Amino acid sequence: MSDFDSRELRDAFGSFMTGVTIVTAVSKSGEKVGFTANSFTSVSMDPPLLLVCPAKRLSSYDVFADCEHFTVSVLAEDQQHASNTFASSKGDRFSEVAWFEDQHGVPVIEGAVTYFSCASQQKIDAGDHLLLVGQVQDFKTTEKLGLGYAKGGYFSLGMERQAEAITHRHSTQVGGLVECNDQLLLKEEDGFFSLPQGNLIPESSSYQTLKVVLETLAVEAEIGQVFSVYEKRASGHFVAYYRAEATEEKAPAGYRYVNIGELTSLKFASDDVASMIARYAEEKRHGVFRLYVGNESEGDIR
Structure with a gap:
């Protein structure tokens, strides 16, 4: 033994x-x-x-x-x-x-x-x-x-390629669902919550952009698969969110870790993020994460 x-x-x-x-x-x-x-x-x-x-x-x-x-x-x-x-x-x-x-x-x-x-x-x-x-x-x-x-989860190579291609063709924001000890890192402002994110860095991939965003916040995390890529139809911009795992439960100023079981009771800065967070909490409960590609209200889930 x-x-x-x-x-x-x-x-x-x-x-x-x-x-x-x-x-x-x-x-x-x-x-x-x-x-x-x-x-x-x-x-x-x-x-x-x-x-x-x-x-x-x-x-x-x-x-x-x-x-x-x-x-x-x-x-x-x-x-x-x-x-x-x-x-x-x-x-x-x-x-x-x-x-x-x-x-x-x-x-x-x-x-x-x-x-x-x-x-x-x-x-x-x-x-x-x-x-x-x-x-x-x-x-x-x-x-x-x-x-x-x-690492205990499925991924779809075809959908990952599609998601990455979208982020290169459009003006995009990139964010992360950063988890640590069954908690999610959220930014709190005026009673509303949002995720860590930033604008796509020119000539960089969405993955590289998120890495810079997290480094700027002094958050050490392993970035995983894409979780959501969708268009905000009013602006024509796309948003890409990755799952990530923080190495320690240390939140930067203005942020805090929230238990995943409490996420659906919070107020989020936008309906699309609220919907995505609800899906994240549900898929976390079942232990199977999927990739969403579409717009704020409809798309393809794999």
Whole structure:
């Protein structure tokens, strides 16, 4: 046994950005099983081999340890629901997600970026997991973009690119939802609240601009994914907000940290920020953050 804190080690492993897959198999009695995994990698081109790592705590572990065939479906950026469904251990997962069978009768997730049909080639005991090496017998891939995962949250590469492109084409303000210890950093003025933000710096990205904004406020924070990009139609300007994690709960003058559970009771300087904050609080409660692109009242959420 190591002396590592298991939560800290899991977080450290989670800093590696990956895609998201669903691995499926069928038991000898015909029961279909599957689990969500980002521990997936290619192993060899000749012969064509890949690797997945089912955990021994899985209720379906014995099926994977005994299976002759399995499939790996690489999820598309709009398939968070499928990922969450197969990450849960409740209910009939296959009734909630569209799928079809490969040539061996193993389920493949409909709409995946890519899928691989594999024959089990080698199984290696590895601590609390099994290294399941599969030889690819069939595969199909598309031009879709995959669903990303890092630091406990999803990200959409396509939407991130779209958001960043918007900020370069338009006059933009950039802000941050800076969190620390389940609290959000807010600026308070005349009884109304707002977020730390500034104007887009010429020849800089929105990410670089926010970094300067936070440095000016002496806030040390790790900037994460884009949370909202939207147009203020009256002015034609765009606003981009990123999620960020402060390293310490130290608020600059005029700012304070507010518990996330109290956010919806506050008065904000604008309706669009109030709406965004309400979404942030709700998504924080569910543990899944999404990206919004649109205007103050309507847009696309991924």
